[in-house]
Amino acid sequence: MPLFRLPRIVPVTAALLGLATLAGCTLITRTMSDGITSVITPYRVEVVQGNVVTREQIAAIKPGTQRARVRDVLGSPLLADPFHAQRWDYVFVIRRQGTEPQQRSVVVLFDGDVVKSVQAPDLPSELEFVASISRPSRGEVPKLELTDEERKNLPLPPKVETAAAAAVPQGAVRNYPPLEAP
Known part of the structure; x- marks a missing residue:
């Protein structure tokens, strides 16, 4: 006989x-996942x-073009079946x-x-194909080249000292023996 009985x-x-706790967790998880996936989409x-x-x-x-020329222009075919070599x-x-x-x-x-x-x-033509795969730009396209008027208005670069002034040695001058015997 057990001593203590519940x-x-x-x-x-x-x-x-x-059971109530598990049901509550499922409800919370479902609500959170619906809310998050409606805002954030996974990367594909x-x-x-x-x-x-x-x-x-x-x-x-064109008809009459050699097979090698077709490969040069179009590249290797995705499907080249040995049973249908033509x-x-x-x-x-x-x-x-x-x-x-x-x-296509x-x-x-x-x-x-x-x-x-x-x-x-x-x-499609090449331009149509590029346009179909390009994403729209996000904002204004930056200007990449200056006009002639803008080039004239640029400040002049500072003058550089002559090479002779920069070549003057500074500090002690050492005399080394010649590398070859006279």
Whole structure:
């Protein structure tokens, strides 16, 4: 027979108190996380994959162009399947936070070692591409060059003493023996 027996209400009360504490922690955590994530967004890495191919580059590739020239102009293809050696796929994908993802695909078909056809729908020019990936500037662009009038108004630099005055030795003059025998 146990010497000391707890009333049944104590374990039940302890269990209810523990459950209430856990429920309160969950409620507080959920409220804090909703509040914090609505204000602070996590950093997401920009993902850039593939080759950028522009209108100017495709203009240099015409039917009859050699395979080596295509590689020089467009770079190595993202997909060069050994089972479809006559087809090179150039795919470009960029995903940046705050902008729509961009995806483009260019297919170059060969007949032997020369270009047969190029499938390149809706490619941007180089300037359009740079504009699409550039972030807007935050403020005024700094001025990088002075006008002729501003150059004339600059103060003249101070005059430097002549080299002869600076070459006069100061302090004791030592006589050293010659390095070579006469």
